[in-house]
Amino acid sequence: MLPGNDTWPASLQALYEQVVAAPREAVLSARPQWAEQLGAWAQRASLDEREMARMATWSRLEAGPRSAGELAFLLSHCGELLWPYSEPPVQLLQRLLVRQGQLVQGLKAEGTDEVLAPLTRQVSAELSKVVLRYLKRHPEALLSLVGGVGCTFDGRVLRFQGDVEVDLKVFLGPEKRLTGRLDQLRMLLPHLREGRYKLVGFIRERASKLPWRECRDILEEKLFQVVTAPDSQAELRGFLGCYAKGKGEARWCTRASLLLARNLEEGGPLAAVENLSELLVYFESPVQGLRGALQALVASLSGAPDIGRHRRVADTCWEHLKPKEEPGLALVLLWVEECLFRWALRQGLEDVFERRNRARERVSGLPVAEVLCWLAEECADLWPRFETERKPGADELAAWRKEVTRRAVKKPVLRKAAMEFFLWCAPDAAASEAELVTLSLVKTSTDRRWLRRLGEHPSTRVRFRVRAIHAWLEAGAEQATGGHTPATLTGALRHLRASGAMTLGGGRTWLRDRDLEELLLGAFSRVERDFSARYPQHCREEEAQLVTRLLEELRHEFESIRSDLGLLLTQGQPVPLELDLRFRRGPEPTGNAQAPGRSGVELMFVLNVEVDGFLKTKRAVLVRARKLEPWGEGQWAPNLRLGREQVDGLLARSEAAYCLFLVPPALRAECWMVPARLVRGLMEAQGSLSSVSREGAQRVARSLSQWLTYDLLGLWSGDDRPEVLSRTERSEEEAPDFVVEISVRKSGK
Numbered sequence: 001m002l003p004g005n006d007t008w009p010a011s012l013q014a015l016y017e018q019v020v021a022a023p024r025e026a027v028l029s030a031r032p033q034w035a036e037q038l039g040a041w042a043q044r045a046s047l048d049e050r051e052m053a054r055m056a057t058w059s060r061l062e063a064g065p066r067s068a069g070e071l072a073f074l075l076s077h078c079g080e081l082l083w084p085y086s087e088p089p090v091q092l093l094q095r096l097l098v099r100q101g102q103l104v105q106g107l108k109a110e111g112t113d114e115v116l117a118p119l120t121r122q123v124s125a126e127l128s129k130v131v132l133r134y135l136k137r138h139p140e141a142l143l144s145l146v147g148g149v150g151c152t153f154d155g156r157v158l159r160f161q162g163d164v165e166v167d168l169k170v171f172l173g174p175e176k177r178l179t180g181r182l183d184q185l186r187m188l189l190p191h192l193r194e195g196r197y198k199l200v201g202f203i204r205e206r207a208s209k210l211p212w213r214e215c216r217d218i219l220e221e222k223l224f225q226v227v228t229a230p231d232s233q234a235e236l237r238g239f240l241g242c243y244a245k246g247k248g249e250a251r252w253c254t255r256a257s258l259l260l261a262r263n264l265e266e267g268g269p270l271a272a273v274e275n276l277s278e279l280l281v282y283f284e285s286p287v288q289g290l291r292g293a294l295q296a297l298v299a300s301l302s303g304a305p306d307i308g309r310h311r312r313v314a315d316t317c318w319e320h321l322k323p324k325e326e327p328g329l330a331l332v333l334l335w336v337e338e339c340l341f342r343w344a345l346r347q348g349l350e351d352v353f354e355r356r357n358r359a360r361e362r363v364s365g366l367p368v369a370e371v372l373c374w375l376a377e378e379c380a381d382l383w384p385r386f387e388t389e390r391k392p393g394a395d396e397l398a399a400w401r402k403e404v405t406r407r408a409v410k411k412p413v414l415r416k417a418a419m420e421f422f423l424w425c426a427p428d429a430a431a432s433e434a435e436l437v438t439l440s441l442v443k444t445s446t447d448r449r450w451l452r453r454l455g456e457h458p459s460t461r462v463r464f465r466v467r468a469i470h471a472w473l474e475a476g477a478e479q480a481t482g483g484h485t486p487a488t489l490t491g492a493l494r495h496l497r498a499s500g501a502m503t504l505g506g507g508r509t510w511l512r513d514r515d516l517e518e519l520l521l522g523a524f525s526r527v528e529r530d531f532s533a534r535y536p537q538h539c540r541e542e543e544a545q546l547v548t549r550l551l552e553e554l555r556h557e558f559e560s561i562r563s564d565l566g567l568l569l570t571q572g573q574p575v576p577l578e579l580d581l582r583f584r585r586g587p588e589p590t591g592n593a594q595a596p597g598r599s600g601v602e603l604m605f606v607l608n609v610e611v612d613g614f615l616k617t618k619r620a621v622l623v624r625a626r627k628l629e630p631w632g633e634g635q636w637a638p639n640l641r642l643g644r645e646q647v648d649g650l651l652a653r654s655e656a657a658y659c660l661f662l663v664p665p666a667l668r669a670e671c672w673m674v675p676a677r678l679v680r681g682l683m684e685a686q687g688s689l690s691s692v693s694r695e696g697a698q699r700v701a702r703s704l705s706q707w708l709t710y711d712l713l714g715l716w717s718g719d720d721r722p723e724v725l726s727r728t729e730r731s732e733e734e735a736p737d738f739v740v741e742i743s744v745r746k747s748g749k
Helices: 012-023 026-042 049-063 068-077 092-110 111-137 141-147 168-172 177-186 196-207 212-228 233-242 242-246 251-266 270-280 289-299 307-320 327-347 354-361 370-389 394-408 412-425 428-439 445-456 461-476 477-481 489-499 514-538 543-568 642-654 676-685 692-698 704-712 724-729
Strands: 149-153 157-159 163-167 192-194 577-585 603-610 615-627 631-632 640-641 657-662 672-675 691-693 738-746
Touching: 012 026, 012 049, 012 068, 026 068, 026 092, 026 289, 026 394, 049 068, 049 092, 049 177, 068 092, 068 111, 068 412, 068 445, 068 543, 092 141, 092 233, 111 141, 111 163, 111 168, 111 289, 141 543, 149 196, 157 631, 168 177, 177 196, 177 212, 177 233, 192 196, 192 631, 196 233, 196 242, 212 251, 233 242, 233 270, 251 270, 251 289, 251 307, 270 307, 289 307, 289 327, 307 327, 307 354, 307 461, 327 354, 327 370, 327 412, 370 412, 370 428, 394 412, 394 428, 412 445, 412 461, 428 461, 445 461, 514 543, 514 704, 543 577, 543 615, 543 657, 543 738, 603 724, 615 642, 615 724, 640 692, 642 657, 642 676, 657 676, 672 692, 676 691, 676 692, 691 692
Parallel strands: 149 192, 603 738, 615 657
Antiparallel strands: 149 157, 157 163, 577 738, 603 615, 640 691, 657 672
16 A cells, blocks of 8 residues: 555556656656656546645655655645645645755755756745745735745745745735735744845835725734734734834724723733833824823822832833923823832832932933922822821912922923823822812913813823813913912812812702712712723623613612711701612513514613602603623724614604613723714714714713713603603513613702
């Protein structure tokens, strides 16, 4: 029986027996005759015969000792025998080159180099033909095909061991799948021995001709697959060098910043932290990549930071920061270093003072370096006190604001740096002080322009605080430029009142009690924040389970509110507000009752309000709940699946209809409430019948806690028509999945 694991087709069996029986000294002379017989066979061979010949050829080339005649026949004609009918074998090229070396060694005794040269050239040409055919059919298998073989690039052709050539223009071709093939070439960069920069330039040139809007989503997913993979730093740099247009993608920057903050907070892989840091500093203006990296640092300092990971991110930021051009970012980094210094000091690390001194030396060349270091140290000491019992008094804060203004107000570069720093880094407990000291630093029209630019800052905290300050500036421009700094608690409260950051009595709803409203808003915010934070763990559950969990937590919070109100009141004092929340499941669809196109679950909020001697009303709000689908670890779908017919059905039943989107923490940990009419408009704008974009919904959404407090309980939403209210008593298929009954009874006194 002939060697090998697979049999040859009957039409080729005689030729192969002749090849096996040929003595070594007759191999070179018999090659033309073998080529003629194989060519005649190839002209009349069927597809099944070719597949059988392919399997037999690879079986004999893959393993086992082979005679010189066998190797000469198989290798010099592998272009006719090895067709890419199936998946390519792993390390195909390396195995063929090993067999080529065995062939040359076996025939050296029978001829000189001049005699063997034509055979070697023919074998190399055949190997090139085989590799190129496999690549054209399986372009995603480039690394698998050529793995383990050193290669070079001369600007046009890839050469493996100097002989096997792959013409890239032939490999890429004019097809629309060019993006994937370019990415395969990019993955070859770490394995190149020569011509790396030529290959980067070749890929960049071809990528510049791609329709960017069509391929950027594909490239975005590939980029973040590289970022989260271990030991992928070299591959990441190759990606960044090949796709230069990505330097202007703000969406990539935002996603990288959020992922970096998550990895810092949750102790993610160190390789991912390093890759995300390097990716963020790669972006170019107007994309604020360096600010995105700093935003992740600032956002993750609230808990107990991981010193090692935070230091690595800070080091990357220092390497790419130019303090003379961005003194504000230098101030933020100094403050981050000061916070890490204090944490490291508590843990007893040895190099804390050396690192602190190195950070200060980086800004020593600035004329305002002394003030920057003073501000960073002062704020690192003061701001944590706001969250403890050692909170500073009003007079201390007034004196502190005055000192900050005295040191920073005279130099425009300091005012610019300090405004961004206070609005960005001050914790929520110190937000009022940050806004007040920023107000005192706004002196000129240039300062106002810079403040307006901060309204587009990557940090949500900065954007919201800028809006509050603009409200005050627009209401009292004279006071803003008059140099008046609040010196007393009363003055500070007046500033906050004017800027809209705080209300004094009265409230914003018919409840007419600011304390009650803030109690409700805080309670609902806790539920919403906890639900959103745990969403990644439960995202694969059905909407009905997620909604049940959310409503159950809201019910417990209502009970806690009643308990808290009772504890705050003196004995015998009437309760000013009685709250109750109950919910029940509607009839669950069985069998064919579950429509295949149905998406999400429907809720009906029914609000009963009674005010002694003043008001009694009952209203209903229809809500369609839909969750954001996961796409993988830390990745989410770009669209929220929602059929336009569901939205139209809501609006047909009631104009007081909303969509509730259950999402993971993004810029904030919250759930999104969007009016159904607005969702319908977004779907029309993007020309979609089955989804609404995640970014579009986020831009127009209101948090669930704000909606419950100010829209629902504030009676700004609701439908009191009997035909809408009667749906809660129906049991047919059109009844809502959940009925949520909220009763509010307020004393008229």
